[in-house]
Amino acid sequence: MEQKGIVCVEVVYNYEENRCRGILLVLLFSYRQDKPIPPFWRKEKGDSMQYKPLYNGKKLPVIGLGTWKIGGQMTPDYSHDGEAVALVRKAIEMGYSHIDTAQMYGGGHTEEVVGRAIKPFNRDDLFITTKIWSNNLRYDDVLREFDTSLKKLDTDYVDLFLIHWPNPTIPLKETFRAFNEIVKSGRVKYVGVSNFGIKQLKKAQALSDIPIAANQVEYSILTRDPERTGLLDYCRENKIILTAYEPLGKGRVFYNGDLQRIAAASGETPARLALCWLIRKPGVITIPMSSKVEHLSENLKAADLDLPAEIMEKLDGLGHV
Numbered sequence: 001m002e003q004k005g006i007v008c009v010e011v012v013y014n015y016e017e018n019r020c021r022g023i024l025l026v027l028l029f030s031y032r033q034d035k036p037i038p039p040f041w042r043k044e045k046g047d048s049m050q051y052k053p054l055y056n057g058k059k060l061p062v063i064g065l066g067t068w069k070i071g072g073q074m075t076p077d078y079s080h081d082g083e084a085v086a087l088v089r090k091a092i093e094m095g096y097s098h099i100d101t102a103q104m105y106g107g108g109h110t111e112e113v114v115g116r117a118i119k120p121f122n123r124d125d126l127f128i129t130t131k132i133w134s135n136n137l138r139y140d141d142v143l144r145e146f147d148t149s150l151k152k153l154d155t156d157y158v159d160l161f162l163i164h165w166p167n168p169t170i171p172l173k174e175t176f177r178a179f180n181e182i183v184k185s186g187r188v189k190y191v192g193v194s195n196f197g198i199k200q201l202k203k204a205q206a207l208s209d210i211p212i213a214a215n216q217v218e219y220s221i222l223t224r225d226p227e228r229t230g231l232l233d234y235c236r237e238n239k240i241i242l243t244a245y246e247p248l249g250k251g252r253v254f255y256n257g258d259l260q261r262i263a264a265a266s267g268e269t270p271a272r273l274a275l276c277w278l279i280r281k282p283g284v285i286t287i288p289m290s291s292k293v294e295h296l297s298e299n300l301k302a303a304d305l306d307l308p309a310e311i312m313e314k315l316d317g318l319g320h321v
């Protein structure tokens, strides 16, 4: 973080005594603050976040930050970098500490935005997840692309490294040979998968040298596949965190009349209800995305919400109509 200022020196010269009589020195300085910013936000707001344990007890915040569309979609968009970096920084200051990104987001540029955004913060206070795209699951590709992700994120390690989508044309054994090597090098703390069904998940578990920590899948109040297929139960039984992506259905939840009515009757917002419903599920965390500071703040507050059982029941009913 750059601090700006001026250096001002005033010299009072005494002609009679032919020497300087006084010097007034005002020092405001300009320097680059390379030290990480301490996690002051936790002290200020108290840490109202709730956490779920990974298989080894490490705690993950129930609400993390999604980054799809930040820095572009399928291709890089450099035109809003200043705002994008500021948004992610604002989110961290607000209390987001798990940031979910991917090699594919913004054609690789989203990782760069995240890398720039996290720079002033203490790296160990953050939990960074990134994902390798399904075309890059060959052994050499994994090693190369992982290095690229580290460079873009401008960090020495990734907390959680995921396979973004399964690719049936590339043997999973080959992918995990590379994953295991990266884990051994200490540059990844946890590994996981995304969009894997139970069968593929079992294969991954058998091939990984360390336990599969998470499976990131689509799950929301309106999209209940993980419940229907038994994936949620399987993850719980195996201490695999289920990370719910598209928790707001990419905005679709806001058009659901029943949810709007429950929100109006309970004095809550549809976003908070939808997120709270998810994170009250054992073994589930989520990663909503927003480009607006007020939405980021609203979403974060879902962690504080204490919903009465009858509202939870009504919300539960929404996905089964």
Ligand SMILES: NC(=O)c1ccc[n+]([C@@H]2O[C@H](COP(=O)([O-])OP(=O)(O)OC[C@H]3O[C@@H](n4cnc5c(N)ncnc54)[C@H](OP(=O)(O)O)[C@@H]3O)[C@@H](O)[C@H]2O)c1
Pocket: 065, 066, 067, 068, 069, 100, 101, 164, 194, 195, 216, 217, 244, 245, 246, 247, 248, 249, 250, 251, 254, 271, 272, 287, 288, 289, 290, 291, 292, 294, 295, 296, 298, 299
């Ligand atoms: N592993 C995978 O295959 C996969 C797939 C999809 C997504 N993901 C991850 O999951 C994250 C979340 O999914 P997503 O971004 O696709 O969808 P999402 O979080 O369900 O929805 C994002 C949309 O909801 C709006 N929104 C957010 N908070 C809101 C609020 N409080 N009030 C009103 N509108 C609100 C946002 O608009 P505004 O910007 O206007 O707030 C945005 O259009 C992604 O960012 C990504 O990190 C992973």
